[in-house]
Amino acid sequence: MSTAPARRAPVRKPSANHVAAAAPGELRLIGGRWKRSKLPVADHPGLRPTPDRVRETLFNWLGQDLAGWRVLDAFAGTGALGFEAASRGAAEVLLLEHDQKLAIHLQSACTRLGATMVRVVRADALGWMARREVADLDLVLLDPPFGANLFDAAVRAALPLLTPEGWLYLEADRAFDEAACAAWGCRLHRQGRAGMVHFHLLQRSAPPAPDYTGA
Template sequence: MKKQPGTTRRPAVNAPQEVRIIGGQWKRSKLPVSDRPGLRPTPARVRETLFNWLGQDLSGLRCLDAFAGTGALGLEAASRGALEVVLVEQDPGLVHQLSATKTRLKADAVRVERGDGVAALRQRSGQGLDVVFLDPPFGDDGNEPLYQAALQAARQALRDDGLIYLEAPRAWSDDELARLGLQLHRQGKAGAVAFHLLRLLPAE
């Protein structure tokens, strides 16, 4: 997860200087963690749970990591065989770091884009992505408008049976998700972080 203009949340004390990919062809490969406000890489135990939910083999899937940061989520998907992974990040330093990691891993299925995650999703409306990863910056106020906009844009970019991964400072309720045309598939909590796997709400 990533830096966003206006975000004041600081990294946790003793934040890791690197994280590791935990599965697939690049298992144990290190990903550097820059000292950036709001940068919170998804912990290994949460990624392990997520990819148990998604499946260990993501062959043929098209994914987008909308607030890429270290790239831990998107690169984990690529390591497990995803056909295409787009890493979107605003911070130019993190974009450079992601590009260097892509080159080091020879990650041909990965594309790095500098830009706004919500805008990138809106540009892909109707393109039928298989998985969208959303781990926006929390911010001191929870950044609710950003979460709302990201979920709405992700829904429009998703295929009918696609999935959205959402990491947030609180659990989202069924009613909140239903108003966005989404429903909860799986949910977990790790420390102060709530994580969700969401599906599109079936049309009536």
């Protein structure tokens, strides 16, 4: 697994060679095998694709080679985050989406890209994560609807699914500090902001070392 670089780099403005923004109603993948590929965005109330520069920053933090990674995009929506991970070599990407129309749209995008490593499951993200008992995910991507205030529940449901060195990405309408992350049982590795979007890269806290000094 890649090791993310040192903490708290600022979000940089797009450079001159940055991929141009997609037109309204579509998103453009910005890295990997499908770089510059365009995907239509469903006309759906409240749908909010992760901005290009946020995706660019996240995958600069994680590294551009995710070969062998197992990834969960738990509130997939447009699938932008999950498809970016697949584009960078992830071995398996699971897109969870509760809405039937959006799930169909995601499946269509998989077909369009030939993304055989991506699987779409129509399910409630919190319920699905609560039922899963295997800690085998290298990356969990969380971008829940901002108005639903699911941040705490989503992080607590996702953390047990990570491998010991796995990463958790959280996108929110507010910033969560180190104390908030510690209360979840994880550490804040990096965070940034783009407009009204706050984004965080977290990692599970190491369990305390056993104390062998007692009687």
